[in-house]
Amino acid sequence: MTLLLFSSLFLGSGCKDDKEGQLTLHFKAVYDGEVLPTFSTRAFDGVQQVQFTHLSMLLADLQLLHGTATENLSDVELIDLSFDELAKATDGYTLTIRNIPARTYEGIRFGVGLPADLNAKKPADFVSSSPLSKTGYYWLPWSSYIFMKVEGRMDTLGSGLFDTGFVFHTGSNPLYRILEGTLPLTIEDGRVTDLTIHLDYKKLLEGIDIKSNPQNHNPEDTEQILKLVNNLGNAVVLLQ
């Protein structure tokens, strides 16, 4: 009887479909398609020039898609793309997800920011190892996490003097955006699949008048910041 039970356990274990692989996501900041290290100078809207000093975002509900089903990869990640050195900016921010069922997926989906249920919480609700414990990503007047930070300084005259700081922080539920990319993505048993995700900050800032409105902390002035989050769809590019 014992032998029979053991045998069936052994057989059961042997028949289990546990083929799994790894997905490595490489998030990179680019500007007009070129790798974007922080503090590098980029042309912006005519004679103006910009240098970015901080680029980061919260990513939520990262999923792979197959048919109408989804494979959940991660609830929340803080993606920091602020790298001074070209080599590090070229490598970007790497996110590794293991033990993904091996199969071919049709796409990837993630939110930039936080869904309303998570955004209703506060940093004090999380342990210090969670990205959501970071008080620097919470803005009290909005009762919201800061979904995305784009910070830098501008040379408004093209003279080489970067004397105007700019800060675009997105946050609050209406500014949460879900992005979905369709591409065949094959996870193979025991192997690593790479996917590169570019965030093009030139496209992200398309139509933004940094010089006239270098900050977005007025909750009643959402036109500019809505433009920015609505640019996300064009600014994020998937590369295999």
Add this chain to the structure above:
Amino acid sequence: MIFEIRRHFILSAILLMTMVWVGCHDTIDTPPDGRDLTHIEYKPVPFLPVIPEGYPALEQPADNRMTVDGIRLGRKLFFDPILSIDSTISCSSCHLPGKSFTDGLAMSEGIAGTTPRGAMSLLDVGFHYHGLFWDGRAPDLEAQALVPVEDPVEMGESWPRVEQKLRNHPSYPDEFRRAFGTKTSGGIDRHLAAKAIAQFERSIISGGNSKYDRFARGEIFLEEDEFNGYLMFFDFDPTIPDAECGHCHNAPLFATNGYFNNGIQTSTDLFSFPDKGLGTVTGIASDNGKFKPPSLRNLVFTAPYMHDGRFQTLEEVIEHYNSGGHFSPNKDAFLYPLNLTPTQKSDLLAFLLTLTDSTSIRDPALQNPF
């Protein structure tokens, strides 16, 4: 008879060996691993800290949970100059309870002169999970507590000597036994000492009784000037200036996890800061000139201000931020001329003073036990 001779020979040999063994050690009473402590009861009682409403959980390392005896020992070590080479400097020399655990000096004084930076307040330090010291070089309190002892300016001592002093002390071995279950005095080491100090420091928690706390809980109203300052501090009202304070000094701790260049040093490039701060630790150029924002709670007790204590008063601090600070490439983008009126500056100051809570300053459990 042969038996008797053999017995005497054996006893003599044992005596000789004992004499030789004793000759290699300090005292006859002290075995090589120190005084036996197992007769002292080790019965740790967990310490349950009182956490103000809205605060995060107080996380404790799995191998250093707070206990009543651990904190009692840590408190003694914190206030005892035994840690310094000439027994003149203790942790409390730079972290005085009456000054909200700072020392009132621009640069702290150690056994060999002046340290390069001022002492940070220890109020709520147990909630700071993203590096300690102005430059974040210590990952946690246990690591931090090891540093000042061997700093040549601060305490100028060596840990091996401190360990010897503690092992040979008339009362500390018993207290280490009660705190950590140390079986012999020889088991006392720097890591246990640091753990005890860290436990005590984690117990330095705001009382949650500041005017701001009571306002945040809906118990009281702020005065008009305080409320205006509150609106500017956190940018609640777009019709009045945003003083941009909350980015680095967010509630409830009035600090954040990040490091910032707050425009107090001029540098034409990323490499010429007089004090590189975080950059010295990370080696990343854009981290140069960045420092950990201290908690603003009890700031009325913590003058002078900034890592180098350059500002004597809160008015000077507000004027600095109102000016937009000095130029450097990585100066935080939230620093720009605010153009606050004298009334607005006064209102901001009024709000800052609502962060005052003398509960921890007067708490008998946080005072010098000697």
